[in-house]
Amino acid sequence: MISFRNVTICFGGTLALGDVSFEIEPEEFVFITGPSGSGKTTILRLILKEIMPDIGEVVIAGRNVAEIEKSELPAYRRSMSMVFQDFRLLSDRTVKENVGLALAIRGVPEAERDGKVKEVLASVGIESKINSFSQQLAGGELQRAVIARAIVGHPKILLADEPTGNLDPDTAWGIVELLETIRKNGTTIIMATHN
Ligand code: ADP
Ligand code: MG
Numbered sequence: 001m002i003s004f005r006n007v008t009i010c011f012g013g014t015l016a017l018g019d020v021s022f023e024i025e026p027e028e029f030v031f032i033t034g035p036s037g038s039g040k041t042t043i044l045r046l047i048l049k050e051i052m053p054d055i056g057e058v059v060i061a062g063r064n065v066a067e068i069e070k071s072e073l074p075a076y077r078r079s080m081s082m083v084f085q086d087f088r089l090l091s092d093r094t095v096k097e098n099v100g101l102a103l104a105i106r107g108v109p110e111a112e113r114d115g116k117v118k119e120v121l122a123s124v125g126i127e128s129k130i131n132s133f134s135q136q137l138a139g140g141e142l143q144r145a146v147i148a149r150a151i152v153g154h155p156k157i158l159l160a161d162e163p164t165g166n167l168d169p170d171t172a173w174g175i176v177e178l179l180e181t182i183r184k185n186g187t188t189i190i191m192a193t194h195n
Pocket of ligand 1: 011012014015016034035036037038039040041042043
C-alpha cells in the first residue's frame with residue numbers, strides 16, 4: 001500500500017530522513033515512533049505529496065507519487081485523511097456541520113449527508129454531541145469528532161500525527177482503540193507518536 005524506497009530528504013542543511021525504506025501492507029496499523037525532530041511528520045508529508053524526496057521513491061497504491069500531476073493532487077489527497085494533535089474543527093460550526101462539510105467536499109448530495117454524519121458519530125461514540133460546538137467538547141470528544149470527519153469519506157489511508165499528544169493516558173488509549181476499529185473496517189492507519 002505504501003512503499004518508501006531509499007528515501008532521503010534534507011531541509012536546508014538538516015538531514016530529516018536518510019536512506020529510509022519500508023513497506024506498509026493494506027489494513028496494517030503502523031506506528032512511527034521516535035523523539036521530536038526524528039522525521040515522523042516528514043514521512044506523513046511525503047505520503048501526502050506536500051514535499052518530495054531529494055533521493056529515492058515514495059510509492060502509494062502502486063503509483064510513484066512523483067508521477068502525480070498537480071491537477072490530480074486534490075483528488076489524491078482526498079483519498080486519504082489526516083488527523084493532527086491539535087484537534088482542528090471549524091469553531092463557528094457544529095460537529096454535524098464540520099463532519100457534513102467533509103462529505104460536501106467529496107460531492108455527497110445534501111440529502112444523504114445527515115444520515116452518514118449520524119452513523120459516523122455513533123461509530124466514534126459521540127452521537128450525543130452532534131449539535132455541539134468544539135469549545136463545548138472535552139479533548140477526547142473533540143478528537144473523536146476530528147476522527148469522524150476524517151473517516152466519513154471512507155479513506156483508504158488514515159494518517160494520524162500525534163493524535164493523542166494532548167490527551168491523558170486513558171483518553172489516549174480510547175483513541176487508539178477507536179483507530180484499531182477503523183482499521184478493521186478497511187483503512188490502513190499510520191500513526192506518528194513520540195510516546
Ligand atoms: P518529528 O515529526 O519527528 O518531530 P519532523 O519530521 O517534523 O520531526 O522534522 C525532522 C527534521 O527536519 C527536524 O530536524 C526538523 O527541524 C526538520 N524540518 C522538518 N520540516 C522542516 C522545514 N519545513 N524546514 C526546515 N526544517 C524542517
Ligand atoms: Mg511531528
